[in-house]
Amino acid sequence: MLRVEKLTYEIKGRKLLKDVSFQLREGEVLALLGANGAGKSTLMRLLSGDLEATEGSIHLYGKPLSSYHVTELAKRRAMLSQQNAMSMAFKVKDIVIMGRYPHFKSSPAAHDLDIVNEVMKICGVELFADRSYLSLSGGEQQRVQLARVLAQLWDNPDSLLLLDEPVSALDLRYQQQVLAIAKALSRKGFMVVVVLHDVNLASIYADRIIMLKNGRKWFDGTAIEVLDKQSLYTVFSVEADVNIHPKTLKPLIRMEEIEMDAAHFNSKLPARKTEEDLRERYLQLHDLHPNASLSVLAKQLEISEIDLLFIAYPNQVAVLNKDYAGLLKGLVGLGIINSSVGIGIVQMDIRCILEEPELEEGYFIFRDNTSEIQIELAKCKTVLAVAHQWEKSLRFYDESGHLVFMVTLGDGSDFQHAFMHLLGSYKAAEQKLTAAEKSCERLLNKQETVSYDRITKKDFAFFKRILARSAAEQLPVSFFIRNNGCRQQYSGCIQNLVDQGGRYMILDKKLVLTIDNIQSSHIWLSKVADDAELISIDVCDSHQHILISVQVDKSVIPADNSPEWSSILNT
Numbered sequence: 001m002l003r004v005e006k007l008t009y010e011i012k013g014r015k016l017l018k019d020v021s022f023q024l025r026e027g028e029v030l031a032l033l034g035a036n037g038a039g040k041s042t043l044m045r046l047l048s049g050d051l052e053a054t055e056g057s058i059h060l061y062g063k064p065l066s067s068y069h070v071t072e073l074a075k076r077r078a079m080l081s082q083q084n085a086m087s088m089a090f091k092v093k094d095i096v097i098m099g100r101y102p103h104f105k106s107s108p109a110a111h112d113l114d115i116v117n118e119v120m121k122i123c124g125v126e127l128f129a130d131r132s133y134l135s136l137s138g139g140e141q142q143r144v145q146l147a148r149v150l151a152q153l154w155d156n157p158d159s160l161l162l163l164d165e166p167v168s169a170l171d172l173r174y175q176q177q178v179l180a181i182a183k184a185l186s187r188k189g190f191m192v193v194v195v196l197h198d199v200n201l202a203s204i205y206a207d208r209i210i211m212l213k214n215g216r217k218w219f220d221g222t223a224i225e226v227l228d229k230q231s232l233y234t235v236f237s238v239e240a241d242v243n244i245h246p247k248t249l250k251p252l253i254r255m256e257e258i259e260m261d262a263a264h265f266n267s268k269l270p271a272r273k274t275e276e277d278l279r280e281r282y283l284q285l286h287d288l289h290p291n292a293s294l295s296v297l298a299k300q301l302e303i304s305e306i307d308l309l310f311i312a313y314p315n316q317v318a319v320l321n322k323d324y325a326g327l328l329k330g331l332v333g334l335g336i337i338n339s340s341v342g343i344g345i346v347q348m349d350i351r352c353i354l355e356e357p358e359l360e361e362g363y364f365i366f367r368d369n370t371s372e373i374q375i376e377l378a379k380c381k382t383v384l385a386v387a388h389q390w391e392k393s394l395r396f397y398d399e400s401g402h403l404v405f406m407v408t409l410g411d412g413s414d415f416q417h418a419f420m421h422l423l424g425s426y427k428a429a430e431q432k433l434t435a436a437e438k439s440c441e442r443l444l445n446k447q448e449t450v451s452y453d454r455i456t457k458k459d460f461a462f463f464k465r466i467l468a469r470s471a472a473e474q475l476p477v478s479f480f481i482r483n484n485g486c487r488q489q490y491s492g493c494i495q496n497l498v499d500q501g502g503r504y505m506i507l508d509k510k511l512v513l514t515i516d517n518i519q520s521s522h523i524w525l526s527k528v529a530d531d532a533e534l535i536s537i538d539v540c541d542s543h544q545h546i547l548i549s550v551q552v553d554k555s556v557i558p559a560d561n562s563p564e565w566s567s568i569l570n571t
Helices: 040-048 072-074 092-103 110-123 138-153 174-187 199-206 229-236 275-288 294-301 303-310 326-336 417-427 460-472 563-569
Strands: 002-011 012-023 029-034 055-060 077-080 160-162 193-194 208-213 216-221 239-242 252-256 318-321 336-343 348-353 356-360 363-367 371-376 382-387 391-398 404-410 457-458 475-481 486-492 497-499 503-507 510-515 522-528 529-542 548-555
Touching: 002 040, 002 160, 012 040, 012 055, 012 208, 012 216, 029 040, 029 174, 029 199, 040 077, 040 160, 040 193, 040 497, 072 077, 072 138, 077 138, 077 326, 092 138, 110 138, 138 174, 160 174, 174 193, 174 199, 199 252, 208 460, 208 475, 216 229, 229 239, 275 294, 303 382, 303 391, 326 363, 326 391, 326 404, 326 417, 326 460, 336 371, 336 457, 336 475, 348 371, 348 475, 348 486, 348 548, 371 404, 382 417, 404 548, 460 497, 460 522, 460 529, 460 548
Parallel strands: 029 193, 029 208, 077 160, 160 193
Antiparallel strands: 002 012, 002 055, 208 216, 239 252, 318 382, 336 348, 336 404, 348 510, 356 363, 363 371, 371 486, 382 391, 391 404, 457 522, 475 486, 475 548, 497 503, 503 510, 522 529, 529 548
């Protein structure tokens, strides 16, 4: 067993390691994770005996590490360091034989040579035996050094194997093979401590993980216990999605892309903000991501959605005047339309015929037997009309440049003349927008927040199961979506559910619902205050803001004996 107690290492008044304690049992693989400078290599050098601790102790198999004779320690502990520079042209086999030096006095025995041949074979360097070490690539040299370290302990399972970044120079195949070798040896009694930067490799191969930050131990446990969004952000300052792999049942970490513009940190680059350049970049992005919304593409181009609209549809976008009340009343004459409201990763499109609106407390409200659309007139600051060959639409934006509400003529509509008449009637005399009107402020739309005292949390698989069951039993479902200036509701039976992995959709005649990047959402359940027979399922973002609420019949919720279910279902 390896026992580390209150280990501290200080140099020139600076503590590189502070009060670290842990134990390692025989047959266990321990991975050390942490950012550069966290103290991982310092800890490894202390464990190997290369450095002497300022405070604390290290016991290996019940004896203080410092009490071991150098030869005895070399037979029970071996370390693969990050740096293994050599200037002399040793043959590969000679370097591997160096791992056996503690085991013979003058020349290696047949037993030693057998071990050398075995470790060279398992490390994939047997074909290099007579080649100069200096002629090898970086990855090949690293495998030779690993063979040397393994040779040192090969016939002694009661030993400690220390591997400091053993896969840093290796290709994918040998990254897996090296860690598989370490894990296989641990199952025969070896203790293994390995420093890694790939958290997914640590999740797969380590029995335990210690995460270091600023020389201190922050997290210690199994992969399932320590690898979550919060700990990864705490230790590495990165955003990541953590899911459970369906086969291994271990955490699978997917890093989120960091978007950067070189113009922000390289002042010597020429500016690329001409309209032609932006249009070219827009077309490239659109080809790569044909389903991405204009707002997503605008964010990548670092311009406002309104600016991108003029670039995407040159000479086909018109600014409408400020008589938005009259414009909204004019929508009644457009026949079948698609009403679109989006927020975050959710967009809901309703296909309907708008009837005469009602005006209630500053809201224009359109109602029919399946849907309701409420538009807060004061929040609409800019309205644009798009008259493209493939699209006739009106887009309402708020003061921050967010799309509040969009109306699009239905496919094959016979009301295109009515649309063009409406456009002509409300087209503004001044077609240039101010910078404020085209604002691309990245503000959150006004959103409702989950009420924690009445809600229990579920996963997205549960959400999909409930919708599938509602569809199968043809029970009505109600959908509510709200952004900074519009609230849209649809009620009815659903049929066509489409699960595309990262995207979930309902594709019905009157309703199209799209939820992108579903893994990033959170699902909460609550009662519906004025109807005891309904349950509300809220799809929320990481800040617990509600993106869309879905009300379903209580009968589709599976039975459960937990207290949370009792409080919800036994109304």
